[in-house]
Every structure is written in structure tokens, then in C-alpha cells.
Amino acid sequence: MKTLYIECNMGIAGDMLMGALAEIAPAETVERLCALKIPGTEISFEHSEKCGIGGTHAHVFVHGEEEGHDGEHSHGEHGHDAEHGYHHGHAYPYEKDHLPEHYHGHGNAGEHGHDAGHGHDAEHEHHHGHHHYGMGDIESIISGLPVSASVKENALAIYKRIASAESRVHGQPVSEIHFHEVGAMDAVADVVGNCLLLEAIGAERIVSSPVNVGSGSVRCAHGILPVPAPATAEILKGTEYYSDEIRGELCTPTGAAILTHFADETGARPRMRVDSVGVGAGTKDFPRANILRVFLGEAREISDGNRTAGDETQPEGRDFRSAADEEMFCGSADEGMLCCSGDDSQMDRICELSANIDDMTGEELGFAMERILDAGALDVYYTPIIMKKSRPAVKLSCLCRREKAKAMAEVIFRHTRTAGIRRLDFVRYVLQRESTERDGLRIKTYRGYGVERSKPEYEDLAELARSRDGSLIGMKGEKE
Template structure:
């Protein structure tokens, strides 16, 4: 299975993810020409090879109207009623903490003199005008939606009132577009992300001091393994967090894989530890394991006893328990009781067979099981949080809402299961359109 592993031991930002994924392509200059050929308004993107801590990698620079983005303009949002001098500063290239009141006043002057503030509606128009596939456009808008929803939650205002500074918006569009386009070209079947190092300490803004991770970043990274450390500063930006959250099929340690390409995406700041996102692209074996199938024939046991035995098997960790009607000797009707379990659970299951059934013997078959890789995603809906099971592998992807969650909502709302799922899908569709 084609697998991408992202090592975020020094956090993640849009430019770092772009650079790391760009390194995985055989023709980097061709991609940069294609990206600049999209003609994102005022944007040019370049990349160069640099070395940090003795390791060579790629560093990407985004310029808007010929000017490289400053930290104050990156990942920068506000709502209509918010004082322009108390914006939250997100550190684009990590580790920088300072008072930004004077610089932000300059940024706001620049923005108001030459640009307007863009909300999700305006961003949607910019993205829809880009000569990209509908899939890539949908990915871009989904990432922006994660950021806007986080800022909406933090500021306590509707998403439609969240506006991104125009200059910072173009930089973010460039980063997000680049990553989404690179992911489309690389086309991994599985994306595993390491636990994310978010940094530590505080971020200073003109209106006060905020903890790291920044509130929006922390909101986006809910249910994601994160950690701090001795490095002071913001290592993961909202844009980086949203890109990881959108594309990751799972979070955890690096899987066993045959690596074909490795990319280092360098940040702008220097630390004792190399400041980069590392991307590894390779092949992992399709998910498979060995299971034990235990069986016995029964013709002298009550249905209640069989039902009780099934409950005991499941509680002990059985993967599957089922019965099949069979014709036994002397023309007696009976059942074939089958329990599937992991190898390490076999002895427990055998004890349960003899304790809870009338059998005198149990047969064993060892089988190789192939399965899709499964992850659980949490979806915010009008009914609250709903879990969605996502299964992928062998070239297919399947999604299904967790039955217990859908059943609970159906009971609470006096609806059937299909109506609940349809309402959730419709809501998701409206978010994508917005």
C-alpha cells in the first residue's frame, strides 16, 4: 500500500509541508512552474536547497506582490467586531515571540490601502477560479473550513463573520493549494502523521499573551496526539494543523515500510534540533493478520445457553461468533458454533467453550485474514459529535457512521437511521459549498 509518513517532531507549517512533499517529486522545478502558472493573485512561489544541522532539504518562499510574508500576516484572521490592534500573531516560521502592535499597525495600513479582508465566501471564489480539478479545490476549501471553524469557536462568532487578512490570505492560499496539489500528485493510499510537537510557552500579541498551542491550533488538533517540550515558541500553525487534520488517515509511530523517497521541508528559524517536517513515501504491506477459527457441533444445548456463551466470547475479545444450523448423527438437528479470535486469545476461548457449552471437543483452523485499514474520525454535526469509520486499502475507501451514534440520535430525534445519516451528509455538503 502506498503510504506517506509525516514526521512532525518540530511541528508543521504550510510552507514546511509544501517543501517536504515537493522533495518527493522527481521534477521539482516543473511543479513550481505549474503552481505559479495557476496565477494565484499576486503570488509567486520559489524553492531552494538549504542545509540545517548538516542535513540538506528544501525551503519554500511565498511572495505576495513581490514581498515575502511576515509572521504577522500569516494565519491571520479577525472578526468584524474585533479591534485591529489586538490580533493574534501566528509564527509562520517557528520560535518567534514578540509584541506586534507597531508592526501590525503597519500591516493593517498596508492591507486597508491595497486589499480587503477575505471571508470564506471570497476565498471560495478565488479557489473556484483556479485551473484545478474539483477534487483539489474541494480539499483546499475543506482545509480553510477547518481553520475558519476553529477561529469561529475561539472568537465566539459565526464562521461567516471570520475574515482573513487579504495579504496573509494569499500566502495561506498558496501554501494550502501547494500541499493539496502535491497530495493529489503523490496520491498516497494512507497518510500516517507522527504525534505533533506544538512547542511551548506563550505567544505575545498587542492585546495580551496567549498560550502555545494557539487557541485555534489547539481546537483543530482535538483528538490528535500532540505534545510540548523544551522549545519555546509556536511550532505548529493553524494552517499546518488543518492540513495534517484533513489528510491524515491516522496518527502514530512510523509503520514498517519500504521507503522510496524522503523529503525534508525546512522552516526559517534555527534550533539545536533541525527545524523541519520530514516526509517519507513508500510501501507498507496491506493490512493482514493471522486469526484462529474454533468450532464445535452441538445438539444437546439450549438456545439460551448458546446465547449466553456468545456474550462471554465477545466480552473476552472474540472477533466474531456465529452459529449455523447443521444435521448431526442420528438425524438430530444441531448447530455449528464458530468463534474467530486472535492467536493470543485462543486459550481463553477454549476455556469458555468447555465452560459454557456441552461440547467434548473443539476443532481449530488457522487462517490468514486480509482487511482494510480502519480509522475513526469525529464529525461535528447539528446533533453533536458523531464518529465515522473510515476503511481504506487495496485501492478502495469506505466510510460509515458509527451505528451507536446514529442510533442514539435517531432515538433522541424520533427519526430512522437513514434520515439521520442523510441529514449529516446534507450538512457536510452545505459546509463544502460554503
């Protein structure tokens, strides 16, 4: 499975993620991103080094100004505007000139939404005449961009996530949340840019590390707030994050919103063959490299509720990129399926085919299970899961013989709406099975690994119960 891992050891900001993704995305997509006609906005990328580590720094200029650099916009971030000095439904900035050094936060270009350096009273508009933008304005701008419907949908959902967090923090409806022009356009560039790059990269699964949010405090026009700032904390609900000795704001609302929208899960880097690594560089310097890394590759083992990547106590799973890979691990398809383990026990080789499904009814899922079993599956079951955007869904799991895997995949595609099926191959321990007949009932007996147990075939037992107008309870007669 094509997997993207996002390493947030120094937090996450929209421009840092955009810089990292630009290193692994197709060159034509990066060129297309730089050519996007976001009103008054220019996007560019340049090489940068942090603690000797090279990476890509994303620049977002709005009317020639860039948040995150010395000058009127120190490092403000779009999403943060309303949360720092929110007043009369408008977002107000940091007062950079009054900040001691440790209040200057992460310092990532285009991040931290505070419209730094404005430092004016509510009645005093910025001398460049910047506007305030509400969600309606943002929706109109994003909807008019020359990007795919999927990019627009994801970008709008992320921006709404930021506005909803601001709304909850300040007790104001979303319609009254407004952002200064530089912060608003900077955020649109970061959000749309990351959505566009992620679409081009095409990861089927996105995993993130726990997020380092930094520590200490940040100052806004109307007071001092703790890290993580209130809106960031709202967005990160349900996500693992932590603070360490780094002083400053490492996770911004925009970075948090992008991450929580796209990430399927949080945890350690999965067991995977890494094909490419991207490094995004921030602006500010810390004792530790101010970078965000992304890893793209093929996951070799997929986490589920009972098995985690690298868990050596569980049967080992593999995904195969070619028939040669498959044969090298499992042997040829026409070899005997059962093999001796050295005593009277046996092992065999099976496949697990799985898919996440969120757009089928219970009746449709039931019929699909019936057809897959009829096609020769060893077992089929559904597991309730929650997918991104908090959508309830099910994970379909089908166990089958290796030689039937392709045919089973065809049946799954025919009877479900999934567009992709994952495959894992296992070697499993099995008990030897023997079938006999006793008192008109077929009896299954299992032996091996110091165990022996028997039970009647269900259909025979059920027919006996019907003939006696009785119950199955107490009739199984299982013998250990």
C-alpha cells in the same frame, strides 16, 4: 499499501510541509504549482540547511512581500490572523518591533497567520492598501483555480476548518471572520499547494507522528497568548500533540488544519519499505534542526484494532508486489495447504483481503457478504471505523485460501464500491478437524495443542429444534 508518514518533531506549518512534499512529488507537479495564478501571489522553492541538514524551503510572495522574513511581515500566518488581536470581525497582526526574540515563534515562511509587522490600530489600513478577505472571497478564489475538483474540495474544506476554529475561539459567525490580504493569499497558496502535491503523490494512507506544538507564549496586537494558540488548539482536538523545551510556536493553524484533514491516523512510523524522503525547512533557527520530514513507501504491515506494526506476538503479515515475492514467502500455490508444526498440531496459510467502505447501505453490505461467502471465503466480517472527514464507514475483512485470493478480489470488486483491496498473507495455527455422526447429527470434533472439543453442525441442530418446536438454547451439547 502506498503510505505517507509525516514526522512533526518540530511541529508543522503549511510551507514546511509544502517544501517536504515538493522533494518527493513529480517535477511537473512542482512546476505546475509554481505557475498557479493565485491573485498577486508567487510560489518558489529553494535549497536550505538547518543544523547541517539540507531541505527545501517554500517561498510565498504576495505583491512582492513574504510573511516569515524580516521586514513588515515577520512570520505571520494566514490562519492565525483572526485569533491574534481579533476586533470588529477583522484579523490584526503581530507587533514585531515590540517582541523580544523568544516571541518570534517558528519563523516559517508563509506561516503563523498574524500578518506580522502591521502593528497598526484598527482604524489605520496598511500603507499598501491591502484588503480584508472573508470566506466567500476565499471560496471564489479557490474555485477559480486551474486544479482538479478534488484539490478544490480538499482546499476549501481545510480553509473552512481554519475559519470554523477562529469562529469558535472568538464567538463570531464564520461570515464575520476576515483575513488581511497577505495572510489570506499566503494561506491559499499553502493549502492549495499541499493539496495539489498530495494528489500527485497519491498515497493511499497518511500517518503522522504526534505534533510538537512548542511552548511559551506569542504576542499579538492586543495581548499575549499561550502556545498552542487558541485556534490551533481547536483544530488539533482529537489529535495527539505535546510540548517540549523548544520556545516558540511550532504548529500553526494552517499546518494543523492540513494535517488533521488528511492524516488517517497518528502514531509511530509504520513498518514500511521507504522509497523516498522529503525534507521541508523552516526559516527560524533553533538548537534543533527546524525541519519537517515525510517518508513515502509501501507499508509491509497494516495496523488495525488488534494488530500493530511490528507486534511480534501476532501472526506476521506481508504484502506482495509480485508473484515472485509471494512465492518466496509462502511457497508455491500448489503445495499442500496444511503443514506439520513438529507435534500433532498443524498450521496453514491464508490471506486476509480488506477494504474501507463508506458509500454502501446496510442491505448492500449484507448482500456482498453473502456473495463473498458463497464464492468460498473462510470468513467475512465488517468492523465499524471512522475515516477522514469523520465519515462513518466499515472495514470489510475477507479470509480465504491463498489460491483463491484473486478470485475473491474479483467478487469483492463486483459486489462493493471499493476501488482498492489490501492483501495480507498469514501462517495460522489450526486444530485438526474430524467429522462423525451420532444420533442423526453430524458432530465436528477439533483436536490439537492439548485441546479437544466437539459440537453438532448448526444446520442439523437447528433442524432438530424446528422439528420439536423447541429452542437451540441448551441443545448444543458442546463437550470440552
